[in-house]
Amino acid sequence: MDYIQMYGVWMAESLQQWTMGMEKLWLLISDAGGPKTAFLLVFPCAYFFSRRTGVAVLWVAALTEWLNLMLKCVLFGERPYWWIGESKVFGNKLPKVQQYSSTCENGPGSPSGHAMVTAAVWWVVASSLQSYMYLRNYRVQYTKIPYLLYGTFLVLVSISRVFVLAHFPHQVVTGSIAGFVIARYLNRRVPVKRSFWFFVSIAAFLLHSTLMMHAVLKQLGVDLNWSLALAKKWCTHSEWLRPDVAPFTSLARDCGALLGLGLAQCWKPGGWPLPPGQQVVSLVLTVAALYLLFCVPLPLQPMVIYYTLFFVKYAIMPQIVVMMPGLVFFVMRKTKRS
DSSP, rough: OOHHHHHHHHHHHHHHHTTTHHEEEEEEEEHHHHHIIIIIIIHHHHHHOOHHHHHHHHHHHHHHHHHHOOOOHHEEEEOOHHHHHHHHTTTTOOOOOOOOTOOOOOOSSSOOOOHHHHHHHHHHHHHHHHHHEEEETOOOHHHHHHHHHHHHHHHHHHHHHHHSSOOOHHHHHHHHHHHHHHHHHHHSSOOTOHHHHHHHHHHHHHHHHHHHHHHHHHHHTTTTTHHHHHHHHHOOGGGGOOGSHHHHHHHHHHHHHHHHHHHHTTTOOOOOOHHHHHHHHHHHHHHHHHHHHHHOOOOOOSSHHHHHHHHHHHHHHHHHHHHHHHHHHHHHHHHHHH
C-alpha cells in the first residue's frame, strides 16, 4: 500500500508543477464538487428544473454522503498531506508539494467524499437532462452531451482532490465508482410521494446506525480521533481545519436535509404554477436566502450546540427551496389584482 500511496504523492507533485499558476481554478473545482455545493446549489437549481429531479438530488446526496462516512469509519484511509510526514517513506527527500485551504480535511481519506458525491449527484442531473432532451426529440448525438459533461466534471473534481493533497488517486477512483453505483440504484427509488414519517425513520436510522458504529469501534479500542490528531499535526495552517468538514458534521447535514425534505413535501406537493420568468426570480431569491442563512456564524463550543444548529440550518434549507415559489406566486398574484 505504501508504494501505491507513494506514487500518488508523486502524481500530486507532478500536477502541482505542471499546472503551476492554476491553483485558484483547482480550488474552485474542488469546492464545486463538495457535498455543500450539492445541497445548497445543485438541489435548488434541479428542483426548479424538475421537482422529481430536485428531490432525487437531495435524496441521493444525503444517502451517498452518509454511506461515505460509514465507509471511512471502517477503511481508515490515510490522506496525502499527513501521510508524507508520518510514513517516513521519503526519508530526507520530501516531495515538493504545497497545501491549500481545501487540503486539511480531518476525517479518514478513503473513499473520497467529493468524488463519491459528485459521481452520484451529477449522475442524477445528467440522466434527467438526457431524458428531457430525448422526450423533446433531440438528435441522438445531442442526448449524449449531458453524460459527456458529467464524465468531464467528475474527472476534473477527482484531479483537483489529488492536486490539493486531500486524497490519493486510488481514493478518488473508488469514490467515483461507488458514487456511480449508488446513484444508479437510488435514482430509481426517489421518495417523491412518501410521507413525513418515512423521512423521520430514515434520518433516525442514519443517526442510530452511525452512533452504533461509533460505539462498536470504541469498544474494539479504535482511537476515533486518530485522523483529527494527524490533521492538527501536519496541517500547515490551523485555520484550514474547519468544523464543517468533520465526519459528524456531515451526519448532521444529512439528517437535517432529509427531515427538512420530508416536511417541505407536506406544504404543497403539486407546487405552484409559475411562468419561466417568475421561476427565474424565485430561483435567484432562493439562492440568495440560502446564502444569507449559511452566512450566519455558529458557536463552535460546546460541540452539541454546534451540531444541533448545523442540523437546524439544513432542515430549514428545503423549506426555503420549496416555499419560495409559493411566496413569489402569491406576491405576483396580489400585484396583478392591484
